[in-house]
Amino acid sequence: MMKPILFYGVPSGCSFGSIVALEWLGRPYRLCRVEMPGEAGSDAYRRINPLAETPTLLTAGGETLSESMAILNHIAAQGLEAQLGYPQGSPDFDRLNQMLAFLNTTFFGAFAPLWHALEHEMRDAEKQVLLDYGREAVAKAHRQLEMMLADRPWLLGAQRSVADAYFIGIARWAEYLQVVDRSDYPNLQRLYNKLEQDPAVIFAHAIEQQRPVVGGGGFAGEVPLAEALPAR
Known part of the structure; x- marks a missing residue:
């Protein structure tokens, strides 16, 4: 192999x-x-x-x-x-896939208009529409994930999972694209800070x-x- x-x-x-x-x-x-x-x-x-x-x-x-x-x-x-991860068919497996799906669609997808505006030439008015739409979408996704995380140490609870790995790779785009202030979302900021210290x-x-x-x-x-x- x-x-x-x-x-x-x-x-x-x-x-x-x-x-x-x-x-x-x-x-x-x-x-x-x-x-x-x-x-x-x-x-x-x-x-x-x-x-x-x-x-x-x-x-x-x-x-x-x-x-x-x-x-x-x-x-x-x-x-x-x-x-x-967890055995397929278990409730924990379903929760993991639910979280990965949210991160893959809502959280990731919210940044898509901002990436498009960054990477493509377009008229100023068109770019501003994309930027405004993307910023609101990113803020909404952060509000939703903030509520889902609540006071849990990791996205799924007491144990880290591949969902947390995926989260950190996407969440850093907030700084790269200068879109939201994560300190407005204390639960997400806490998780982000902990992950940033992970080897x-x-x-x-x-x-x-x-x-x-x-x-x-x-x-x-x-x-x-x-x-x-x-x-x-």
């Missing part, structure tokens, strides 16, 4: 959460850096992800898996003992910023895209 390879996107890709989850899992894996949007749209990368999106996981069995929710569930299934999150930041890394998990090095692609 080969070591899995996670193709992660920079700058500030949502694949950040999958890096954190792999570190928490602690099993051997490698990383492949994909610059967005240029390299992600290349013919080479489209061989494993025709949608030209990150992340993509090349599994230990040589299969490719895309979409963060699917990749995180794949990681969680291997981390049941550490409660990164796996510190590791993922260092990976993205190409700083020296000290992995506490199973990180087995980076591999260039040309070498990471499976044989035709």
